[in-house]
Amino acid sequence: MKSGAQILIEGLKEQGVDIIFGYPGGVVLPIYDELYDADIRHVLVRHEQAAIHAADGYARASGRTGVCLATSGPGACNLVTGLATAYMDSIPVVAITGQVPTSLLGNDAFQESDITGITMPVTKHNFLVQDARDLKRIIREAFHIASTGRKGPVLIDIPKDVSTAMIPDVDGPGEQPRLRGYKPKYQGHSKMIQRAVDLLLKAERPIIYAGGGVILSDASRELVTLAERMCMPVSTTLMGLGCIPTSHPLNLGMLGMHGTEYANYAITESDLLFSIGVRFDDRVTGKIEAFAPHAKIIHIDIDPAEIGKNKQPDVPIVGDAKSVLLEMISKIPESCPHPEWSERVESWKKNHPLRFQEDGKLHPQYVIKKLAEILGKKGIIVSEVGQNQMWAAQWFSFTRPRQWISSGGLGTMGYGFPASMGAHFACPDEPVVVLAGDGSFQMNIQELGTVAQYNIPVKVIILNNRFLGMVRQWQQLFYEHRYSYTELPEVHFERIAQAYGIEAATVTRASDVEEAIKAALAHPGPYVLDVRVEREENVFPMVPAGANISEMIVGHHTEHEEE
């Protein structure tokens, strides 16, 4: 005989789970008791939101499914933002929650919340386990659903009496889950693939628009190969950063609201938009009718519902990016240059580079540029949300996929710091750096307790502008400088960190930045670096919401410059 809790732990081990981020409570006591001497590591966070963000960060850094555990009611409800974050970015996470005993379900029992009801719109699927005998099957199904097709979070809600139930041991490797309604399609339609190849070969001004799907399908190498054969520039979404090295000559950086001028111009002028693992999100397209107005569109996505949702493609391909790209590469000759187009793109790149005022003041962009220089090819960069995130995306020099971890679709402030803990456990040999805003950091600042307790050596660099900077920027540009509730008082993050027993420093001059970053990276444990940056720096270029992406605000400092 085995208890439900035992079956759960065995089921997790069967899935190769080596770490769980969690927080205990009444109805998960039987599970925690089982964890006490299980050989799965458990990290006790300080807030359940951090548990799920950490599981998500683990998944993004490793490509494996992240796991978190919370109690019923308040514990489970604290997972909601994290589930929505993972759902929007298609991240494989399995969240396990305790639930009141089945006999009390529906009675408004102590700490009862209908968590499967609450999370239905923000999970790929969820389960309420009614019988311990279903548990083994449900765990297999949950991991299968989370990690295949379009990936995403799955929640398993386990009533206390299911955890304690003793049931006969039905061991042995079970069959693969057989779900009648779930059969993701990986292979692209070969006729469509041929049509895509024909369009590509005919195009004069082709461009790739690559997103998070490329990273999720491990298709970065294929993407670069195809781009090189076609001499085709690549622009990526926030989620796609790292699928082609920043320094690659064909890379145009990010497109969209805070994309580079050259990426947005190239998209607008292109005659073929080759879209891979993207959603045509409004932050990318701006005014959708004016997005890539001259281009024929090829759209590869594993989720049929994404195709045609926001923009109708000429060639739709439902399938896994890697397998489709491999098939396309086999049909494309070694080299097909577009010298005129390449020259055009090159001249945009030369004449409209990203820039900031290099006047010796402490600009946030400078901090990121220095960080990139110091890290070289190493490191995982985890961002918070706001200006810090956009500057990190613009100014860090990415060398590989899964090096950039950021909440894209939901834009969750407070995501980065806890996610960095997960990234560390996924890649313990990589330096993990959080680029944070002072506002975002304070949304999950309690996790200083966790990184101190487990000596998790993440380095938090706070780009401290004492503002909810991104909101302040919108108020400056679109609300006549009326800074309504966006100014934050001075906080001594250094002292807060020290109170947790964490090394920290504060930097106020540009000339000290390099040394301070080196010291932080050299320190063997966690570290907080409070960098007091120029307070009213803005993120440029910027496409106002709903505008045409070729009409960017490029910032005042360019006014004096001759093009």
Place this chain on the structure above:
Amino acid sequence: MTAHIFSVLVEDSPGVLSRVTGLFSRRGFNIESLAVGHCEQPDTSRITIVVTGNDFQIEQVKKQLNKLIEVIKVIDISEYEHVERELALIKLKAEPGSNRSEIMQIAGIFRAKIIDVGNETLVVEVTGDSGKIAAIQDLLSPYGILELVRTGKIALQRGSSTVCAGR
């Protein structure tokens, strides 16, 4: 904007109906009617949903429904030759000696049945397509409809085509 009839085969599990209806409200699709019940296959239910929308919305409805793990198959029945029926029960005011015979005559023409006779009321059962139900409702309303309930549309493809789960 046209009405489409979706025949949706789903796992017969608790919560599946709220997954389906939640999807509709969340994505702003309008449900005109919905009928659900067990079907010929074990552990499987069939939901018939009538939705109005433009081509784009209808396409999205279908794709989003298909994404639900517990949805096994989705067919837009209105794209095929099909038969459709709806059943309505109508409770009418009919005091003794009043218009009872007129009501019964109308019911007869529509092949409707009187399934309950009370002291002051009658209940009429009518089956047909939406047009027929609208017509009888129209004719009966002068007598005073006290209550009306409709099952929502159900439909099947004509001939040998079926919407089956398969394996």
